[in-house]
Amino acid sequence: MRRLTAEEVGVHAPHLLDLQHKAYAVEAELIGDDRIPPLHETESDLLSAGLEWIASFDDDQQIAGAAGYAIEHDVVDLDRLMISPSHHRQGLGTALVTEVMELAPVTEVATGRDNAPARALYESLGFLHQSDFEPVPGLWVSRYRRA
Structure with missing residues (x-):
């Protein structure tokens, strides 16, 4: 597992995007809704999101x-x-x-409200449910926080 440099993110962008589409397709199936924004992103969208990345190979x-x-x-x-x-x-x-949690004193995350495996993962790591919100009608997301 390693943190990717900006150059490595660029090199691995096609693979990250493919992985993103596959992973969010699983979540879409779990929650019964395919309107998850990362599911529809392009490589340009992924690269312009301004994120840092940790990857496991x-x-x-x-x-x-x-x-x-x-x-x-x-x-x-x-x-x-x-x-x-x-x-x-x-x-x-x-x-x-766990690796991401070590980067700052507080970690926040959101996942599909009906994504039971993701919610169980976050709760097992000590995240507390903060709220649910509906970014688009019928698509419910749960926010979690761990301090």
């Missing part, structure tokens, strides 16, 4: 999982957690979230 040096985040005022916003479906249930999500 498999034995073939392919990205198995990644976390995109931003840090502001001692708060890290975990904007994206993406695990390849072939690497689900192997502890990779826990490892990536």
Whole structure:
């Protein structure tokens, strides 16, 4: 697992985007709604999001999982957690979230309200549910925070 430089993000952007689409397709199926913005992003969108990245690589040096985040005022916003479906249930999500949590005293994250696996992961790591909101009619998202 390693933090990617801006240059590495550019090199790996096609792979990150592919992983993002696969990961968010799983979430869309879980929550019954495919209007999740990262599911529809282009490579340009991904690169212009202004995120820093931590990635985990498999034995073939392919990205198995990644976390995109931003840090502001001692708060890290975990904007994206993406695990390849072939690497689900192997502890990779826990490892990536734990690594991101070490970057600042407070970590915030949001996930689909009906994404039970993601919610269970965050709650198991000590995140507390803050609120639910509806960014577009019928698409519910839950916010979590860990201090």
